[in-house]
Amino acid sequence: MAIAREGRICSFCGMPGGPGTDLPLMGGLGAQICASCITHFHAVVEDEAAIAESRRAFPWESMSDTEVLAVLPQILASAEQNQQFAHEWVELLRERNVSWAEIGRTLGVSRQAVWERFARKSGDNGATA
Ligand SMILES: [Zn+2]
Numbered sequence: 001m002a003i004a005r006e007g008r009i010c011s012f013c014g015m016p017g018g019p020g021t022d023l024p025l026m027g028g029l030g031a032q033i034c035a036s037c038i039t040h041f042h043a044v045v046e047d048e049a050a051i052a053e054s055r056r057a058f059p060w061e062s063m064s065d066t067e068v069l070a071v072l073p074q075i076l077a078s079a080e081q082n083q084q085f086a087h088e089w090v091e092l093l094r095e096r097n098v099s100w101a102e103i104g105r106t107l108g109v110s111r112q113a114v115w116e117r118f119a120r121k122s123g124d125n126g127a128t129a
Helices: 034-044 049-057 065-095 101-108 109-123
Strands: 025-028 031-034
Touching: 031 034, 031 065, 034 049, 065 101, 065 109, 101 109
Parallel strands: none
Antiparallel strands: 025 031
16 A cells, blocks of 8 residues: 555645645645645744744634634544554555564564554554564
8 A cells, every 4th residue: 555645634724635636735754734834834934923922822722612622623633644644654664575573673662562553454464574
């Protein structure tokens, strides 16, 4: 299974984007960002007053409970996207014949622990490596 950009969301605003949409996404390590968020954050870092404001208070401090609740599904969708990306990355390593033992060493866990975390969903039985 190749790592795909289809079906991804912007990790900052939650908008769906990627190929086949009007919202290009870029990113790495599982996080994705859309052009609108890049433009927004670029404007903030170029505006000393906006930077000073961002240092004074977290955005959620001025949000209503309804607004905070509305963001919760987006946070979980972004977290799940990152978890899915980690699984795809492990699948990439397995397709390159990197052993479960080596992946486990990299993560500081046993071969068995990494297999239990990643192989069960992918269907890789890990019988030989
Ligand atoms: Zn965005």
